[in-house]
Amino acid sequence: MDTYNEDTALAILKELKDWTFNNNGIEKKFVFKNFSEALGFIVQVGLLSEQQGHHPELFNVYNKVDIRLSTHDAKGVTDKDFDLAKAIDTIT
Numbered sequence: 001m002d003t004y005n006e007d008t009a010l011a012i013l014k015e016l017k018d019w020t021f022n023n024n025g026i027e028k029k030f031v032f033k034n035f036s037e038a039l040g041f042i043v044q045v046g047l048l049s050e051q052q053g054h055h056p057e058l059f060n061v062y063n064k065v066d067i068r069l070s071t072h073d074a075k076g077v078t079d080k081d082f083d084l085a086k087a088i089d090t091i092t
């Protein structure tokens with residue numbers, strides 16, 4: 001699968017909300033009311049990931065969840081990452 005360079009990735013990201021391009025991946029930070037809400041979100045992201053066969057890097061501290069998406073097999077950002085990002089945005 002083709003990877004996108006930074007310029008093209010940034011153009012596609014304009015159609016998404018608050019995702020940034022960093023070090024050949026796309027990233028977004030989420031803040032919730034408490035750990036329970038954050039954990040519920042993580043579980044939903046996990047289910048989406050399993051549906052799509054594509055998995056995020058997740059970092060959680062209490063009510064915060066940082067997500068980083070990249071396609072490890074392709075060593076960059078592909079449509080799989082944008083598809084998962086769009087799906088994640090529908091559950092927030």
Ligand code: H2B
Pocket residue numbers: 053054055056069070071072073074
């Ligand atoms: N997730 C991500 N983010 N990148 C991958 O390259 C990847 C994945 N590969 N999930 C998938 C699983 C692959 O290993 C399996 C066999 O589909």
